[in-house]
Amino acid sequence: MRMKSLKLLPLLLAGALFFVSCEKDEVSNLSQEEAQQVIQNTEQNLVSETQNIASTDGYMIMSEMGQMLPQEFYFNDPGMKSTSVFNVKESLKNVEKKLSLENPELDFEFDHFILDNFNYLVGTWEYTPNGWEHTNTPSDKVIVKYPHPMDNATNNVVVTFYDYSEQENGSEVFINSIKVKVEYNGNEVLTFSYNGTLEGGISFGSTGDSFNFKLSTEVTLTFGQYEVYSYKMINATSSTQMNFAKELTVKKAGSRIYAQIADMSVAFNENQTADIAINAKQIVYDLEFRMTVQGNSEELDSNQDPNQFIQMSLYKTNGDKVGDFIFVAEGNDWVVYFKFTNGQQVKAEELMPNLANELEMFFEDLMTEGSL
Incomplete structure (x- = not known):
């Protein structure tokens, strides 16, 4: 997975609502062999499940x-x-x-x-x-x-x-x-x-646009054994801060197989900058990606090392740690590597091609989506 000239502010303001963090618990570290096995199992389940979904009437x-x-x-x-x-x-x-x-x-x-x-x-x-x-x-x-x-x-x-x-x-x-x-x-x-539900609205004028609204949406889709639930909330009722929340859950026969949950806040400063905080997680079967982002817009809107602002780790849902994701500079690109708990590193797209594809789509969405 490669990202050229990574600028973080457009990513974050473009709807970075796909993960949500959880508090750290005492966990055990998986060995490299155990980590590779659980990742391989999840990869296989992901491929199999997409085939099952696609075959439903x-x-x-x-x-x-x-x-x-x-x-x-x-x-x-x-x-x-x-x-x-x-x-x-x-x-x-x-x-x-x-x-x-x-x-x-x-x-x-x-x-x-x-x-x-x-x-x-x-x-x-x-x-x-x-x-x-x-x-x-x-x-x-x-x-x-x-x-x-x-x-x-x-x-x-x-x-x-x-x-x-x-x-x-x-x-x-x-x-x-x-x-x-x-x-x-x-x-x-x-x-x-x-x-x-929508409270308030947006006013468009020659002197600028005015935001004063709160929007929330819920969607439930069911077909076959599957249920997809989506919730999104945008709160722009304050002139100094905007808050976002998102949840997406996919269940099969009542059991969760996929989820994205996130909270994000953007606090506006008098010097035209903003303080941005994201806490998020993404769950695929029994693997849980955790992500936190924190920084000022001037720092984030730069080509600085993204490891300063983004922390991403991989756990099992029972709390065992599988490893971390890190950004490695290769030429003009920032390449995502997976770091096992023993320190060994491998390109994420080589270790987990389908899961890495999910992560890549996450960043692509952040780069291309509007903030509303």
């Missing part, structure tokens, strides 16, 4: 749904108010990207579950060889029927959008809730539930 239908919906689902009613800048789609980006695992690659895209123009689309939409047919009933739901696979003789997929609510925020609309269920051959294979 719910995931397969969800992955194609964005291409199947009528074009009307992607265009707003000309008379409707614009969707809020706090649109829930923004809050789902992290979920989508952080679950893009490999072998095979998984991509949880929720955009097509959030209907900005729900009230314009109410009724039933049925696919026919001659195009989509729309009727105005029911008046409180949006129902879509289409075949899977496309050459199937009947519309054996039924997608129902319901329990929609929204709030007006000036000239904009914020979606408070929506639910979705997907039936395939008469069986329910997927459910989706979103709830969001």
Whole structure:
């Protein structure tokens, strides 16, 4: 894993909400052989689980749904108010990207579950060889029927959008809730539930933008044996500090197999700098990545040694320490190495290619995502 010209401030302000720290407990250190074995087992489980997820009816239908919906689902009613800048789609980006695992690659895209123009689309939409047919009933739901696979003789997929609510925020609309269920051959294979709250808003003016809001969103997705839960909170009600919190949990048959939990604060100083603190962890089966970041924006927005500001360690969930991650300068790059408890070092991407891919996506997301 390589990062060229690492500048930390853009990473941190770009939504570094994927991990959360925990207090240090008394732990035992795994030997290099034990560490290699637990990492190898987790790698194998990760690959196997992505294959299992990709083979479920719910995931397969969800992955194609964005291409199947009528074009009307992607265009707003000309008379409707614009969707809020706090649109829930923004809050789902992290979920989508952080679950893009490999072998095979998984991509949880929720955009097509959030209907900005729900009230314009109410009724039933049925696919026919001659195009989509729309009727105005029911008046409180949006129902879509289409075949899977496309050459199937009947519309054996039924997608129902319901329990929609929204709030007006000036000239904009914020979606408070929506639910979705997907039936395939008469069986329910997927459910989706979103709830969001917004207090305050953003004012745009010639003298600058004013932030004074608190936003929280919750998403629950179920399919087969799996449940994905996502929570995000942004508190910008103070003029001197912003606080963020995030949780993402994936369960299989009720047991957690993946999680990201994080807290972040940005305190603004009078000299136009900011003090940034992140406490985070990411859990993959019985491995737990712990991360802390602390520094001033001037320090972080530089090409200084990232080891000064970022500490990353790997533990088992029972508290045993597996090792640490460190940044090593190689030319113009900072390369992530894994350091065993006996001091031996190896490139992270060579020791744990799939887990290192998760970590790399973490940094890429931080570099490319907006802070809101």
